[in-house]
Amino acid sequence: MTQVGQVTARALLRRLAVEQSGSRIPSIVAAVVRDGQVVWRAGRGATTGPEGPGAGRVPEGGEPTPATQYRLGSITKSMVAVVVMRLRDEGLLDLADPVGKHLPGARAGEATIAQLLSHTGGLTAEPPTDWWERTPGVEAGELLGRLGPGQVRHRPGRRYHYSNLGFGLLGEVVARLRGVPWLEAVRAEVLEPLGMRDTTARPRPPHATGYAVHPYADVLLTEPEHDHGAMAPAGQLWSTADDLARWAVFVAGDTGGVLGAQTLAEMREPATVDDGDAWTGGYGLGFQLARHRGRRLAGHTGSMPGFLATVWADPADATGVLFLANTTSGVGRGLLFDLLDIVEEHEPRLPAEWRPGVADPDLLALTGLWHWGPAPFTLRLLPDRGLSLAPVSGGGRASRFVPQDDGTWLGLDGYYAGETLRVGPDHLDLNTFVFTREPYEPGTPVPGGVGEWHTPTT
Structure with missing residues (x-):
């Protein structure tokens, strides 16, 4: 299906076809989402093939459809994380809690x-x-009983080290605090509200068969599939292109009431990076993060024997991209970035029309030039009574602020995130720093007092 132009659709399809052919992928389906709608979707290859020794040379099933299930792999982790954040918002846990508080x-x-x-x-x-991805799983009690010092590789907080085990534990935290299995909680609190009714723990027809492709011959090996027990929260779920598109819409910011917008934004904030100074990839709270050509993307990759999947969403322009494939390896990291670039190149968004607004006269009087000592800052009025305070030079300590019921302002981002701004009759008090209309303006309550400007003598 397509809601983009024919030229765009052809370019997107060609890129997908090049990936399927060049990387020898049995089948792959991909989609682009804009403003909450699927605007392009296409599939290539065949989803199933003959079984048995020597078989599998040519898959025989039909092309993937919007209803064809594939394994999501670690995209499952993000859905578990949403339930964890709901528990936090309800006051049933604190993110600073040691996991042992909830798993004694x-x-x-x-x-x-x-x-x-x-x-x-x-x-x-x-x-x-x-090898948990290729064998039946153990129950939570057995998994917890096997843990010991050997499972701790680094000092907590020291570095990014991807841990499937960690999400197995989080699934059990969810189960104990909700009083139901983790999957029931995810289904009731995430999948059903978002309309993701074709996302299940085990496959249902029609679904793709998971394959490994021989590295030196065009033949296939069928990969095993099991219930992974206590490790299922790390990668159990199966889903469809349409359901994953709904998930991309959620990650882009349309929460559907599942989470508060601020909580979702918190999950998309970088908590750590995985490539050092380059910072092209990182991790938030349950979401992988990526930067690409000015975009800040959130989502997750997924990998299980026989399957690969990835979903990325750009909250800044409500765009998402995804793919699902039945191969153990081979899909290039650049596929979804290229699909984003093709849409941007062929059908760039028009900026929203500027329209004048209504300003509170008292707030309007606050706008303009202020000084932190000798450094000039500009205070601007934002929509919905927000304020922006930023250096005139364009760098440094810039932050946005939102009004509070007590007449103060709360910092949203930047250096002053979470800090309090108070407006006085002739100054701004920002977490002990005093901003004045003139540099170190006499008569204002600048800590340490204000002398006179002078020329040094020799």
Whole structure:
């Protein structure tokens, strides 16, 4: 289906076809979302093939459809994280809680809930079991009983170290605080409200068969699929292109009442980066993060034996991209970035029309030039009675503020995030710093007092 122009659709389809052919992917489906709607979707390849020794040379199933299920892999983690954040918002846990507070006896070091969500808890990447992605899972009690000092690899908070085990533990936290299995909580609190009714723990027809593609021959090997027990929150779910599109809309900011907008924005904030100074990839609270050509994307990749999936969303312009494929490896990281670039190149958004607004006269009087000592700042009035305070030079300590019921202003971002701005008759008091209309203006309550400007003598 398509709501983009024919030229755009052809360019998107060609890019998908090049990926499927060049990377030898049995089948792949991809989609682009804009403003809450799927504007392009296409599939290539065949979803199933003959089974048995020597078979599988050519998949025989039809092209993937919007209803064809694939495994999501670690995209599951983001959905579990949403329930964790709902628990936080309800006051049932604190992100600073050590996981042991909610899983008594769990030998998981001192990792906190927030650190498990951001993969900075120091836990080992994989659980103390057999290769968990290719074998039946153990129950939560057995998994917790196997934990010990050997599962702690780094000091909590020291570094980013991706941990599937950490999300197994978070799934159990959800289960204990909700009193139902993690999947029931995710279904009731995330999937159903978002209309994701084709997202399930085990496959249902029609679904793609998971394959590994031989590295040196055009033949396939069928990968196993199991219920992964206590590790299921790390990668169990199956879903469709249409359901994953609904998820992309959610990540882009249309929360559907599942989360508050501020909580979702908190999840998309970078808690850590995974490529050092380059900062092209990182992790928030349950979301992977990426930067691409000025975009700040949130979403997640997914990988399980026989399947790959990825979803990215750009909240700044309500755009999302996704793919689902039935191959253990091969889909390039650049596919979705290229799809974003094609849409931007062929159908760039027009900026919203500027329209004048209504300003409170008292707030309007506050706008203009203010000084932090000798440094000039500009105070601007934003929509919905917000304020923006930024250096005239364009760099440095810029922040936005929103009004509070007590007449103060709360910092939203930048250096003054969470700090309080108070407006006086002739000055601004921002967390002990005093801003005045003139540099160190006499008669204003500048701490330390104000002398006279003078020329030094020799």
